[in-house]
Amino acid sequence: MVHTIPITNIPIGVEEEFNNSAAEGEQENERKGNVTYGIDDVPPWYLCIFMALQHYLTMIGAIVAIPFILCPALCMAETDPDRSNIISTMIFVTGLVTWLQTTFGCRLPIVQGGTISFLVPTLAILNLPVWKCPSDEDLAAMTSDGQREVWTSRMCELSGAIAVSALFQVIFGYFGVIGSFLRFVTPLTIAPTVALVGLTLFDHAADAASQHWGIAAGTFILLTIFSQCMTNVTIPTLTWSRERGITITWFPLFKLFPVLLTIAIMWAICGILTATGVFPPEHPARTDVKLNIIRDAPWFRVPYPGQWGIPTVSVAGVLGMLAGVLACTVESISYYPTTARMCAAPPPPLHAINRGLGTEGLGTVLAGLWGSGNGTNTFGENVGAIGVTKVGSRRVIQWAAGLMVIQGIVGKLCAVFIIIPQPIVGGLFCVMFGMISAFGLSALQYVNLNSSRNLYIIGFSLFFPLVLTKWMSAHSGVIQTGVEALDAVLQVLLSTSILVGGIVGCLLDNLIPGTDEERGLAAWAREMCLDAAGASEHGDTYDFPVGMTLVRRWKWTQYLPFMPTYQAGKFTALFKKKEI
Secondary structure, eight states, X not given: OOOOOOOOSOOHHHHHHXXXXXXXXXHHHHHHTTOSBOTTOOOOHHHHHHHHHHHHHHHHHHHHXXXXXXXXXXXXXTTOTHHHHHXXXXXXXXXXXXXXXXXXXXXXXXXXXXXXXXXXXXXXXXXXXXXXXXXXXXXXXXXHHHHHHHHHHHHHHHHHHHHHHHHHHHHHHHTTHHHHTGGGOOHHHHHHHHHHHHHHTHHHHHHHHTTOHHHHHHHHHHHHIIIIISTTOOEEEEEEETTTEEEEEEEOHHHHOHHHHHHHHHHHHHHHHHHTTOSOTTOXXXXXXXXXXXXXXXSBOOOOTTTTSOOOOOHHHHHHHHHHHHHHHXXXXXXXXXXXXXXXXXXXXXXXXXXXXXXXXXXXXXXXXXXXXXXXXXXXXXXXHHHHHOBOOHHHHHHHHXXXXXXXXXXXXXXXXXXXXXXXXXXXXXXXXXXXXXXXXXXXXXXXXXXXXXXXXXXXXXXXXXXXXXXXXXXXXXXXXXXXXXXXXXHHHHTOHHHHHHHHHHHHHHHSOOOHXXXXXXXXXXXXXXXXXXXXXXXXXXXXXXXXXXXXXXXXXXXXXXXXXXXTTHHHHHHHHHHO
């Protein structure tokens, strides 16, 4: 029963102030009640380590998935120990960029790391005639140095293309150009752009899973059971504290670690079938096929810029990789307000979005210079982990970044992930790529799906890019303008489905007449809440951790779109004042 205490004999002004304070407190408590730790909360260090490990294990599956597609396209042998070095580089850069993003970037608790979005333009670039792999016979006849020269030359091409194309995101992000065009990035632009990332890569999931459909099916069946059917199942766990001693607590194992459990169980099954001789020698599901990778990997290795050679730059590579940068930009724009809502933070203001996109571009530049073969983007898996665990503290993600840097230096630990049997990876691909596509399609919740206009845009922007890119890959030399560089550029651009889909969706949605409610703009504007009033004097969630006293003192910071004190329209007002 709830007891109420009547309040009497209170002056009217005081009563009004009391009611307002109570309402504000109730609203704050309601928002904070959604999470265990809010964005500005600092859990005890020992809990931070445990919760940071959860985020690390959540992102490692997506990181490991990338080299299984990237390395064959680079013409690397399956037993090449440098595969583990590429993974260690990805994890190392992920830690660096994640720390920069959470500390000085958008300041949201998000993990920045390698992304599937860059694989689509990567495969389009490596499909050009000049970069196609030699035959298996020619590769086998080469020396180890010759084989290394084959894949490092391709890696240098990707590194240069990634680093230079990301400068677009750095410049346009920090100086607010992307933020000023956010009104054109509608749900009907986001849906095809992000959904096509997963749909385009279904061939790779099929190739990996078809090497043993039984193992692949067991993988995605277990993952489905653990992540969807057993989330409320807890297991007894012994814990100790000074106050209570040894006690039994119920731990949500399946909710927190569905991917890790699935990999461990299916890996053990493959090991048993390998030891009993069920799998023949050299079968891709055997667990002993790539053991030499662990043996040859160094214990400690610090990744460094230019470790595979000096990056090379070509117009076709840069413009093609720009498609991945644009896809990541659109994807992150949709992640920022979602993450803020999950961790009980106010919607990110315009300066935080600008700074977040610029820092993401800076991270992609670093990833290119370090030679990871990929860019950086917000990990949707870790955004989902915040919703599951109810832990939205940025301090936890900063601890996770530290774990990633350490992991990237220990070479043999990274090599362990490379020897995961290929059919298990294929089963994970079936789920992961599907989830990426589903996340893109989830943007359609804002639009009116009863509108024939919207259905036309959705259908065409999803179907036409698949048709065009499929035809382009089958006719690699069909474009002949007489200028070889222009032919290569057009070949890459038209072969990149996410770029074609995003452009088609954006153009159709902004050109075909439709009401704001029909297009979902009203609901999307409430979600984004693009406020640019500047940071308050009392501090703000999105302030810099240091130096805010100087930032508030310097009036010129109000004109910089990435500063917490930025106020939109200051430039316009300044120029108008000068004209008068």
